[in-house]
Structure formats: structure tokens, C-alpha cells
Amino acid sequence: MARELRRLLRPPGPFRFHESAARFGMAREERVNLYDGRTFRRAAGEGAGGLFLIEAEAGGEGAEAPVAMTLRAPESLPRGAARAGERALGHMLAFDLDLAPFCAMAREDPRLAPIVERFEGLKPVRYLSVFEALVTAITTQQVNVGFGAAIRGRMTERWGDSLRLGGESYFAFPRPEALARAKPRELRRLQFSERKAEYVIGVARAAAEGEIDEDLLRRLPLEEAVERLSALRGVGRWTAEQGLFRGLGRVEAFPGGDLGVQKVVARYCLGRERAEEERVRRVAARWAPWGGLAVAYLFAAWRAGVPPARPLRKRPSRSASRE
DNA sequence: TACCAGGTAAAAA
DNA sequence: TTTTTACATGGT
Numbered sequence: 001m002a003r004e005l006r007r008l009l010r011p012p013g014p015f016r017f018h019e020s021a022a023r024f025g026m027a028r029e030e031r032v033n034l035y036d037g038r039t040f041r042r043a044a045g046e047g048a049g050g051l052f053l054i055e056a057e058a059g060g061e062g063a064e065a066p067v068a069m070t071l072r073a074p075e076s077l078p079r080g081a082a083r084a085g086e087r088a089l090g091h092m093l094a095f096d097l098d099l100a101p102f103c104a105m106a107r108e109d110p111r112l113a114p115i116v117e118r119f120e121g122l123k124p125v126r127y128l129s130v131f132e133a134l135v136t137a138i139t140t141q142q143v144n145v146g147f148g149a150a151i152r153g154r155m156t157e158r159w160g161d162s163l164r165l166g167g168e169s170y171f172a173f174p175r176p177e178a179l180a181r182a183k184p185r186e187l188r189r190l191q192f193s194e195r196k197a198e199y200v201i202g203v204a205r206a207a208a209e210g211e212i213d214e215d216l217l218r219r220l221p222l223e224e225a226v227e228r229l230s231a232l233r234g235v236g237r238w239t240a241e242q243g244l245f246r247g248l249g250r251v252e253a254f255p256g257g258d259l260g261v262q263k264v265v266a267r268y269c270l271g272r273e274r275a276e277e278e279r280v281r282r283v284a285a286r287w288a289p290w291g292g293l294a295v296a297y298l299f300a301a302w303r304a305g306v307p308p309a310r311p312l313r314k315r316p317s318r319s320a321s322r323e
Numbered sequence: 324t325a326c327c328a329g330g331t332a333a334a335a336a
Numbered sequence: 337t338t339t340t341t342a343c344a345t346g347g348t
Contacts, residue, residue: 141330142328143328195331236332238331239331257330261329
């Protein structure tokens with residue numbers, strides 16, 4: 001098979017590539033899901049020899065443009081790469097998610113309406129597995145996202161498979177079997193806390209043992225799925241919701257305990273800087289079953305520097321835009 | 324210098 | 337059962 005393959009993908013319905021992929025470009029230290037403002041890159045495939053690079057770009061302007069996918073490998077693309085690449089990219093960019101019912105609801109909500117109007121076609125991006133989503137969430141527990149991405153990046157360089165292309169190394173997210181064999185001491189050296197090290201190794205062992213059943217987690221009612229994941233040490237409600245939302249695309253998961261969510265809901269829906277979990281959950285109740293999706297749109301507005309409809313009460317301007 | 328970062332588990336009350 | 341506290345470290 002060739003070293004390179006190009007495909008033009010047409011997601012059903014509107015899709016805004018850059019606004020969606022921007023979520024992957026949040027931290028400069030990110031080593032697995034790379035987005036530079038133009039191209040999304042991600043190593044996928046099995047093992048060192050079967051690895052290939054997925055690249056994706058907008059195939060034009062606007063929400064109706066296709067997505068241009070390119071697959072690359074140093075020697076030759078592994079058998080089945082075309083299908084696997086298309087499948088992986090479609091999952092990560094949530095091609096299967098139908099935004100129409102959410103948008104219909106959002107247009108009736110005076111807080112969401114202007115944001116959805118501007119960003120319609122934004123999809124909440126996903127990781128390649130619940131395992132990846134859980135470990136990614138654990139690394140950012142209680143620390144700023146940059147530091148979380150930094151230690152995750154070191155972890156990835158140590159335990160992830162990699163491929164070399166055009167003088168660059170690209171890393172796949174470490175496989176559970178690899179991380180399951182890591183020693184807490186090794187992770188400590190990469191600036192993981194003792195706890196985080198234990199959590200990550202524990203979740204990796206569970207995944208390696210097949211105890212994270214994605215099909216089941218997809219089918220289960222959200223609360224039951226959260227409960228099941230929360231049985232893993234180091235996985236509280238927030239991490240479980242991240243796992244379901246970012247791993248499986250369960251957009252009804254609303255992470256009300258999330259500091260960022262509290263800020264963004266407070267900002268755009270309550271006209272304040274910060275609100276408590278209970279309060280933001282009450283606000284989000286009217287977005288059910290698309291709470292997580294609403295959050296994705298609020299974050300997009302925040303990242304783009306969209307001002308709230310009403311000026312904030314107390315402590316007026318603190319720069320809120322990112323990037 | 325404190326205090327906060329897109330939390331969690333375990334101890335203390 | 338509910339409420340603190342330790343955890344690690346970088347940025348402001």
C-alpha cells in the first residue's frame with residue numbers, strides 16, 4: 001500500500017472544522033491530538049509497525065465544506081488504514097452526531113441562541129477511547145490544563161508508540177497494556193503526584209483487563225454509566241463524565257463540578273464570574289439531554305472572546321479569552 | 324507570598 | 337453523614 005492516501009470526507013449536516021478542532025489546540029504541551037490552527041494531526045493504528053498519521057484540514061470555507069483527510073506512514077500504510085483512518089477521524093470529529101435537535105432547542109433559549117447562531121456546526125471532539133479520555137482527565141485533575149498536558153506529554157513520550165515522518169515524531173496515546181506495567185516511581189519522576197500515578201496505573205490495568213466495556217457504557221443510562229466508571233479509584237463524578245463525554249460522545253453528560261463549566265455558565269447565563277455546582281446544574285437542566293453539547297458551545301464562545309450579553313456583576317473585566 | 328488551576332480520596336468532625 | 341485536608345506544581 002502507498003505511503004500516503006487522501007480522501008475528502010463529507011460529514012452529514014453542518015460541520016465547522018476549526019471551531020471544533022480548536023478544543024484539541026488548547027494546550028501547547030499537548031503531544032497526542034495536535035492542532036495548530038489549520039491542521040489536526042493524530043497518530044492512530046496498532047503497535048509500532050501498524051501506526052500511521054491522520055491529518056485533517058478544512059476542505060473549504062463554511063459549515064458545508066468537506067474535511068480533507070490525509071493518511072501517512074513512513075514506509076507503507078498498514079492494510080485497512082483507509083477504513084480505520086476514516087472511522088477514527090469520524091469518531092474524533094463526531095461526524096455521527098446530529099446537531100439539529102439541539103440547535104432547535106438552543107434557538108429557543110435566549111442565552112444560547114446567539115452563540116449557536118454563530119457556531120452552528122461545531123461538534124464536541126472526542127478521544128479515541130474511554131481509557132484515553134479518563135487518563136487525560138486524571139492528568140488535569142486540580143491542576144491547570146497546561147501542566148496537565150505537560151505531564152501527560154511526558155507520559156506519552158515514555159509509553160506511547162511513535163512514528164517518524166518528515167523529521168517529526170508523532171505519538172499515539174499509550175496503550176493500556178503499556179501503562180499498566182508502569183511503576184508509580186517512574187510517573188513520579190515525570191512530576192505526577194503519587195496519587196495521580198496510582199490512579200493512571202489502576203485505570204490502565206482495568207482497561208487492559210477489559211473492565212472498561214465501551215459498548216455497555218454507551219448503552220447504560222448516564223447515571224449508571226457514571227456510577228460504573230466511578231468505581232475506579234481516582235475516577236470521581238467529573239472524571240467519569242469526561243470519560244463518557246470525550247470518549248464516547250455522550251453529550252447529555254453535563255460536568256457541573258467542572259470549574260471551567262461553572263465559569264462559562266456563570267458568564268453567559270447568569271451574568272457573573274462564578275457560580276456553584278448546584279446552580280449551574282439547575283441552569284443546565286433546561287438543556288437536557290444536551291447539557292454537554294451546550295457546554296461545548298459556551299466554551300467555543302469563550303475561546304473566541306465573545307462577550308456575555310450583559311456585563312458581568314462584580315470584578316468586571318478579567319481577560320477571559322484563550323489562545 | 325499567597326492563592327488558584329476544567330478534582331479525588333481519605334481523615335476528621 | 338457531612339466537612340475538611342493533603343496531594344504536587346506552575347503561573348500570577
